[in-house]
Amino acid sequence: MIPAAPIFVWSHLDSRAREHLCAATHGERLHFANKFAPAPGDVAAFRDAEICFGNVPAEWLGCAPRLRWMQLESVGFDYYRKLDRTRLAPGFVLTNLHGQFARPAAETALAGLLALQRGLDELIPAQRDRRWICLDVRPRMRLLHGCRAIVLGAGTIGLRLRDLLRAFECHVDVFARHSSEATVPTAAALDALLPECDVIACCLPSTPETCGFFDAARLGRLPPHALFVNVGRGSVVDERALVACLQHGRIGGAMIDVSYDELIPSDHPLWTCPRTILTQHTGGGYADELLDKARTFTLNLARYRRGEPLANVVNVARGY
C-alpha cells in the first residue's frame, strides 16, 4: 500500500509551474489531483493530507482532521467564510495569494478605462466590419488625463490602480474604512464625492460588509459621464441597478471584470449594455500566473518546514 502523501495538490498548474513545484519539493510526498477531472482516490488522499495547495470544495474541509495548512490559489476566500473551525485541526491556517493579482488586475482596469476613453469599444467592432468611423468617433474621444477618480478599497489592487491613475495625472481618492492609505474614510464622505467623479473603480473584496455596498442610490449619485469599473467582486455592486444605469445612459460606461454569475449567462443583459466592456474575470491573468502560484506555495512550504510563521495568513472570521 502506498503511504499517504502529506501534501495534496489540487491547484491547476501548467508544465512550468509543475516543474517548479516538483523541483522545489524534492523529497516530499505529493498527491496530484486534477480538479477539472477528479479521480476516485482524491477525497481519501485529501482526508489524510497535512497540507493542501489549491481551493478544494468547502465541504471537504469538514472531514480533514489532519489538515494543518491550506494554501489557496486565489486572493479571495469568501467561499470558505462559513468554515466550522471545530471540525478542523487546532491551529489550522489558511493562506492566500495576497498581492499576486495587483498588477494584472490594475492593468485590466486601465485597459478598460483607456479603451472607453479612446473609443476602442467602438473601433474594435467597427474593424471587424471594415467600417471607417474616424470622423464619427473622434468627437467622442476623451482623455484619462486629469480625471477625478475614486478607488474603492485600499488592497494591493486598489493601491496599484491608484498609482497608475496618478501617472495619467488623475486626481485619485481612495475609499477605505481601515487603511492609512484612505483619503475617504467614511461612506458619507464617499457619497459627497460621487457627484464630482469621472471614474469610480471598485477593488473591494466580497465580505458581508461589502455585499451590495455600491447600491442604486450610490450609482444614482454619479454624473452621467462617469465610468464604473469593477475589478473587485460582483457582489459589491447592485448589478440590476448598474444594468439599468447603463441601458438608460445614466452613467457613461463600464468596465466589468467580475459579476454575480461567472460565467455570465448568454441571455444576461450585461452582454449588450452600451459602452460596456466585459473582461470575463480574466483580470488576474498573466504569463507567469500559475508559476507564481506554485512559487508562493513552495516559499510558504519552506517556512512551514522550518516551523516559521507562514506568509499571507487570512482570518476567515474577520474577512482579511
Next chain:
Amino acid sequence: MIPAAPIFVWSHLDSRAREHLCAATHGERLHFANKFAPAPGDVAAFRDAEICFGNVPAEWLGCAPRLRWMQLESVGFDYYRKLDRTRLAPGFVLTNLHGQFARPAAETALAGLLALQRGLDELIPAQRDRRWICLDVRPRMRLLHGCRAIVLGAGTIGLRLRDLLRAFECHVDVFARHSSEATVPTAAALDALLPECDVIACCLPSTPETCGFFDAARLGRLPPHALFVNVGRGSVVDERALVACLQHGRIGGAMIDVSYDELIPSDHPLWTCPRTILTQHTGGGYADELLDKARTFTLNLARYRRGEPLANVVNVARGY
C-alpha cells in the same frame, strides 16, 4: 461691396471653438469657410487674406501674395513641404499645433498596448457574440509591467508615451538622432536593441528622412512576441512588410493609428490582420480638441497683433 477680411478661417470648428474664436477676435474681420462644403467666394477671400487659420489645399498658397501667416490645425505639415517660397509674401510664417496631441496620442498608444496585453482584442468581439472565453483567453494574458520598450521619436508624443510606459515600470529607450532625450542616437544602436524589445512604438513624423525607415529588415529583427505601435505616420513603416509579419505571426501584434491610406480601403489586408487594433487616426481626438485649436490660434493672433514672434513656427524646408 464688403471689404476683404484679413483673417480666413478654414479650420473645422464646433460651437464652443467658434464661440471662443469670435469672442477672442472681437473687432477683427473674419471670413469663415466650411472646408467640408466650400463656397464659391472662398478662394477669392483666401487670396485677399493676410492670415489663415486652417490647412487649405497646398496649391492655394501659390496665389496668396498677401498671406503673412498660416496657423495649421495640425502638428504635421509634410503636405506643405514643397511650397514655392518665391510665390509667398516675404517673411511668410507657418505655425502648427506643436504638442497638442501628445496626451491623446500617447493615451491611444497605451490603450492599444494594454488592450493587446490584457486580451481586449479577443474579449470585445467575444462580447458581441455573448461567448464566455475566460479560460481560453486567460493563459494568453500578458502584463505591460516590466516590458522593454523602444519609442521612436523624441517629440512631445514620444516623450509623453515614454513617461507613461515608465509608470508601468517598463524599461524605455528613446531613439532620436537630434535630441538630448535620446538614449539610442543611431540607427545601428537601434538595430542592436530590436531583438530584445517587447514593444516598439513609432512616434516619428513624416519627413523625407523617416520615409520607410522601419523597413522589412528592422521588422525582421523583432522577437516573435513584440508589439508594434504606430501613432506617428504611416509612411515611416513598410506597411506591406508589416502586414506580412502580422499575417504570419512573426510579431506578436500591432496597434495602428496611422496608415498609408486614410481611410483604409475596405479590401485592405490590415483590417483582418491577427492581433491588430486599428484606431483609424483618432489618436489625436479629445473633448477639447477643436477648442484648443482655436485657443492656439487666438493666442498666436494676439502675439501677431503685438508684433511679437509667433509660437510653434515650423521650418518647412528643414522639416521641424
